[in-house]
Amino acid sequence: xxxxxxLLVPIVVLPxxxxxxxxxxxxxxxxxxxxxxxxxxxxxxxxxxxxTMSADQxxxxxxxxxxxxxxxxxxxxxxxxxxxxxxxxYGDAVKVVGVIYNDSPGAARAFLDRYGDGGWPQxxxxxxxxxxxxxxxxxxxxxxxxxxxxxxxxxxxxLTLAAMDxxxxxxxxxxxxx
Amino acid sequence: xxxxxxxxxxxxxxxxxxxxxxxxxxxxxxxxxxxxxSARRAVYASFGLALVASAAMVVSLxxxxxxxxxxxxxxxxxxxxxxxxxxxxxxxxxxILFWALLASGWAALLxxxxxxxxxxxxxxxxxxxxxxxxxxxxxxTWPGNPFVRVTPVAAEGPGPNALLQNHPFMGLHPPLLYLxxxxxAVPFAxxxxxxxxxxxxxxxxxxxxxxxxxxxxxxxxGITAGAWWSxxxxxxxxxxxxDPVENAxxxxxxxxxxxxxxxxxxxxxxxxxxxxxxxxxxxxxLTLVGTFLTRSGVVASVHSFTQSTxxxxxxxxxxxxxxxxxxxxxxxxxxxxxxxxxxSLASRESAFxxxxxxxxxxxxxxxFGTLLPLIVGATGGGTxxxxxxxxxxxxxxxxxxxxxxxxxxxxxxxxxxxxxxxxERFGLAVLAAVIVVVGAWAAGMHGPAPIxxxxxxxxxGGIMLDEVVRGAGARSRARKEDPATATWRLATxxxxxxxxxxxxxxxxxxxxxxxxxxxxxxxxxxxxxxxESVRLAGYQLTYDRLVVEPLAADRRVTEARAELTYSxxxxxxxxxxxxxxxxSTTAIATPSVRTAVGEDLYVTLLAYDVATHAVTxxxxxxxxxxxxxxxGAIVAAGSVFAIWPDRRRQAVEAPLAxxxxxxxxxxxxxxx
Numbered sequence: 109x110x111x112x113x114x115l116l117v118p119i120v121v122l123p124x125x126x127x128x129x130x131x132x133x134x135x136x137x138x139x140x141x142x143x144x145x146x147x148x149x150x151x152x153x154x155x156x157x158x159x160t161m162s163a164d165q166x167x168x169x170x171x172x173x174x175x176x177x178x179x180x181x182x183x184x185x186x187x188x189x190x191x192x193x194x195x196x197x198y199g200d201a202v203k204v205v206g207v208i209y210n211d212s213p214g215a216a217r218a219f220l221d222r223y224g225d226g227g228w229p230q231x232x233x234x235x236x237x238x239x240x241x242x243x244x245x246x247x248x249x250x251x252x253x254x255x256x257x258x259x260x261x262x263x264x265x266x267l268t269l270a271a272m273d274x275x276x277x278x279x280x281x282x283x284x285x286x
Numbered sequence: 287x288x289x290x291x292x293x294x295x296x297x298x299x300x301x302x303x304x305x306x307x308x309x310x311x312x313x314x315x316x317x318x319x320x321x322x323x324s325a326r327r328a329v330y331a332s333f334g335l336a337l338v339a340s341a342a343m344v345v346s347l348x349x350x351x352x353x354x355x356x357x358x359x360x361x362x363x364x365x366x367x368x369x370x371x372x373x374x375x376x377x378x379x380x381x382i383l384f385w386a387l388l389a390s391g392w393a394a395l396l397x398x399x400x401x402x403x404x405x406x407x408x409x410x411x412x413x414x415x416x417x418x419x420x421x422x423x424x425x426x427t428w429p430g431n432p433f434v435r436v437t438p439v440a441a442e443g444p445g446p447n448a449l450l451q452n453h454p455f456m457g458l459h460p461p462l463l464y465l466x467x468x469x470x471a472v473p474f475a476x477x478x479x480x481x482x483x484x485x486x487x488x489x490x491x492x493x494x495x496x497x498x499x500x501x502x503x504x505x506x507x508g509i510t511a512g513a514w515w516s517x518x519x520x521x522x523x524x525x526x527x528x529d530p531v532e533n534a535x536x537x538x539x540x541x542x543x544x545x546x547x548x549x550x551x552x553x554x555x556x557x558x559x560x561x562x563x564x565x566x567x568x569x570x571x572l573t574l575v576g577t578f579l580t581r582s583g584v585v586a587s588v589h590s591f592t593q594s595t596x597x598x599x600x601x602x603x604x605x606x607x608x609x610x611x612x613x614x615x616x617x618x619x620x621x622x623x624x625x626x627x628x629x630s631l632a633s634r635e636s637a638f639x640x641x642x643x644x645x646x647x648x649x650x651x652x653x654f655g656t657l658l659p660l661i662v663g664a665t666g667g668g669t670x671x672x673x674x675x676x677x678x679x680x681x682x683x684x685x686x687x688x689x690x691x692x693x694x695x696x697x698x699x700x701x702x703x704x705x706x707x708x709x710e711r712f713g714l715a716v717l718a719a720v721i722v723v724v725g726a727w728a729a730g731m732h733g734p735a736p737i738x739x740x741x742x743x744x745x746x747g748g749i750m751l752d753e754v755v756r757g758a759g760a761r762s763r764a765r766k767e768d769p770a771t772a773t774w775r776l777a778t779x780x781x782x783x784x785x786x787x788x789x790x791x792x793x794x795x796x797x798x799x800x801x802x803x804x805x806x807x808x809x810x811x812x813x814x815x816x817x818e819s820v821r822l823a824g825y826q827l828t829y830d831r832l833v834v835e836p837l838a839a840d841r842r843v844t845e846a847r848a849e850l851t852y853s854x855x856x857x858x859x860x861x862x863x864x865x866x867x868x869x870s871t872t873a874i875a876t877p878s879v880r881t882a883v884g885e886d887l888y889v890t891l892l893a894y895d896v897a898t899h900a901v902t903x904x905x906x907x908x909x910x911x912x913x914x915x916x917x918g919a920i921v922a923a924g925s926v927f928a929i930w931p932d933r934r935r936q937a938v939e940a941p942l943a944x945x946x947x948x949x950x951x952x953x954x955x956x957x958x
Contacts, residue, residue, distance in 0.1 A: 113616045113619050114613075114616050116612055116615070116616050117609060117612045117613050117616060120608060120612055121605060121608045121609050121612065124575075124604070124605075124608070125601065125604070125605045126664075127657065127660055127661065127664060128575075128578065128601050128604070128660075129601060130660065130663070130664040131597075131660050131663075132597060132598070132601075140668075140669070179444075179868065179869060179870075181359070181444050181869060182359060
């Protein structure tokens with residue numbers, strides 16, 4: 109009985125520590141996307157260069173839709189070099205498509221001029237229709253669509269180098285299965 | 287140059303704190319006064335160095351030195367000096383630097399003040415405080431270094447978080463809150479010292495209560511100022527939303543309040559010692575948990591800080607602190623239990639006990655609600671959020687019970703109350719409460735919460751007033767003093783009791799104001815073209831014109847301002863705006879609040895159309911809101927009155943043998 113009091117320590121400390129520890133690596137704002145496993149929303153939008161691009165044109169090759177904005181500091185600035193690297197490493201197999209989220213084309217252009225333009229298409233999403241279709245809560249957010257046009261994964265927040273490798277190879281594997 | 291100076295200061299402060307912690311512990315064991323003196327000087331030095339580092343950061347912010355990452359992310363060349371200055375605590379790393387400054391400041395103040403008192407306790411108090419300071423300096427040296435440089439140096443930055451540069455209260459609320467948070471390390475250090483040395487006596491209780499009250503006052507003011515800030519800035523017409531950041535501040539406040547009450551039983555009866563120490567430990571751990579929750583990105587909150595790598599550091603600190611403190615407690619537990627005598631149910635001891643049960647119920651409910659999203663996520667239950675309705679439903683009844691107890695508790699004598707004394711004491715107050723409730727209902731006041739709270743407040747206020755009047759009357763007759771002098775002398779002869787009454791009065795004022803303002807406010811929203819009006823609760827608002835222009839204080843910010851005139855119980859002109867900050871996607875509301883004694887007229891701009899000059903405004907008429915802030919000020923004033931040092935108080939701090947026996951006041955002996 110006398111020594112039972114020592115149990116006090118693990119009884120209080122362990123559950124609290126484990127619970128708080130569990131919170132790491134999770135973002136409480138991250139909401140699982142209902143689109144996973146479903147066909148990607150269709151669109152037909154104009155790029156910064158004035159060309160029209162649609163979801164149908166992208167069919168047959170996996171692609172990544174990356175929602176971003178020039179005002180999204182520092183997350184989009186941190187993410188940008190990762191995207192540039194992804195373009196270099198996976199450019200032939202996976203197409204990167206930027207979607208400018210709630211931002212003016214001029215500001216987006218200035219951002220690309222400053223931080224480096226990887227040359228991938230940048231869609232202007234007037235009125236945020238595509239962002240609404242995808243259920244974007246805030247930039248940066250990326251959606252991974254396989255060759256058959258099925259949404260495979262969602263990245264909430266900036267892509268890191270490790271997350272990019274894991275996501276891109278999973279996407280390639282998923283596309284190869286079909 | 288400055289960032290290097292700041293960083294070096296932080297690193298030396300870390301070394302000094304580590305040295306102080308070790309020197310205090312060794313000096314305490316071997317009883318070497320020279321070692322203890324040099325440990326004290328090391329703590330003073332670490333405070334001085336924290337001051338140097340903070341000054342380096344402030345000067346860099348004021349000079350817009352974008353070579354520092356923290357400055358480049360939280361400042362712009364157009365940021366006004368006031369907001370540049372307070373950006374010291376506007377984001378993660380700076381806020382930890384500010385935290386370390388205040389924590390080492392409290393430690394230095396305490397060690398200086400008690401340099402020749404409490405000789406057995408102070409080495410361990412010093413060791414504990416220096417260890418805590420070391421933690422913060424270590425975080426500043428590694429994961430949360432505020433002086434990290436960046437290249438290439440940008441010519442312009444985004445400016446501070448838009449919400450935080452919209453109101454001067456940002457300069458007031460965080461420092462008050464942080465003074466409270468950091469100060470609560472002091473009672474914790476005394477708890478550790480008492481457990482290590484085994485000296486948990488009345489001397490300990492007296493000094494710890496005083497040093498809990500001081501940060502408690504700051505915490506109270508900080509929470510009130512935060513609610514006020516939220517009301518003036520966020521534009522939703524409310525002041526408390528049970529957001530994790532708010533809960534993080536409330537949790538230690540609840541346990542500290544429970545401690546202030548239970549310590550009176552511990553001091554007088556020698557019982558509840560283990561419990562009282564547990565509350566002190568819980569209070570400090572909850573300040574760490576709150577900091578962790580809002581700074582690690584684990585729980586979603588309106589204003590959590592950016593995600594960072596300091597989370598694991600705080601988690602390790604929480605685990606180590608809790609393990610060490612609970613092990614000490616378990617070790618000393620046999621000496622701490624069992625000196626209490628059985629007491630009657632109708633006694634002040636029982637009232638205090640119930641008070642503690644209720645406060646812990648509140649603490650548990652708030653903690654549970656805050657952590658529930660995390661618990662559900664951990665057990666695979668998906669994503670949930672716990673909102674204000676849940677917290678209100680759970681907590682409002684407990685608050686009601688506490689309010690009732692606030693009247694009953696102090697009126698009950700220690701030991702045992704007789705029914706005749708209870709009747710005599712409560713009769714008038716119950717009568718007054720019934721009359722006021724019936725009167726309010728007849729006057730057209732509706733809703734159980736506002737009327738119930740008003741009735742309880744009159745009951746509690748009546749009991750206190752009755753007691754003060756009786757005590758002052760008796761003194762006035764016995765000593766032939768005029769009533770005002772008698773009341774003042776009665777109160778200053780027993781500051782703790784009458785200061786406590788003043789605190790309780792402030793709580794009553796706040797309770798009534800909260801219940802009435804949330805239960806009886808009215809609101810409407812309307813889309814108006816120039817010249818059109820909207821009516822609400824006796825007010826008529828007429829929309830005059832829309833002005834869109836850059837802000838004079840910061841040209842990067844565009845302000846769209848709707849100008850209106852209003853008439854009713856207040857008259858005049860007001861302007862409410864939406865401000866577009868370049869670093870914010872959503873426009874920041876700038877509500878206009880016209881405050882009178884009885885009610886606030888609160889107007890916020892929701893949308894505007896530049897082409898047609900049509901605006902959509904939301905209008906609130908919130909009764910009694912100003913009394914919430916006044917109530918908070920009364921609480922603080924009462925606490926200051928209660929702990930104000932006087933001759934009697936000096937006696938309490940003197941060694942035990944020299945103390946005069948504590949006597950009950952005339953007023954409370956009467957009923958026993």
